Structure formats: C-alpha cells, structure tokens
Amino acid sequence: MAGFASMLGDQLPDTVAPGDTHTEKLCEGIKAALTAIAAVIARNRPAVIDGIGEIHPELARSIRQDVILSDMRRADAEGR
Numbered sequence: 001m002a003g004f005a006s007m008l009g010d011q012l013p014d015t016v017a018p019g020d021t022h023t024e025k026l027c028e029g030i031k032a033a034l035t036a037i038a039a040v041i042a043r044n045r046p047a048v049i050d051g052i053g054e055i056h057p058e059l060a061r062s063i064r065q066d067v068i069l070s071d072m073r074r075a076d077a078e079g080r
Contacts, residue, residue, distance in 0.1 A: 052075035
C-alpha cells in the first residue's frame, strides 16, 4: 500500500492551483514522506518487492526508485 500511495503521490502537484506555493510545498512534503515510508518498508522486506514485481512490475519499479531516491536524500542531508 505504501508503494502504491507513493506512486500516486507523484500526481499531487497536478492538483494544485497555479501560483499556490504553500500548497505546492505541502504536496512536495507529502510526496517525500510517502517515498520515505515506501523505501523503509522495501528495505526491511526486499523479498516482498520481488513478489510485487511478478504481479505489478510498474509498482515494484516505482518502489525500487523510492529506495534510490530516499538513499540520495539521506546522503544529501548527511552531507555526503
């Protein structure tokens, strides 16, 4: 579910009225949180992601991308 929610989070910015910077920032924060949640679950249960890939390859790919993005954000925050 977290991976699917994260995948849908990419659509959040499309719902914001042009020029509404507050809501844009809020949507970006929600999207980042969903990505981080999906990445943590994927790291803790990698075999589940392989199983998802057999049923829904696009979702599994999205979750793997969440892991990569989460790792990049962590490295950036830690100054690496």
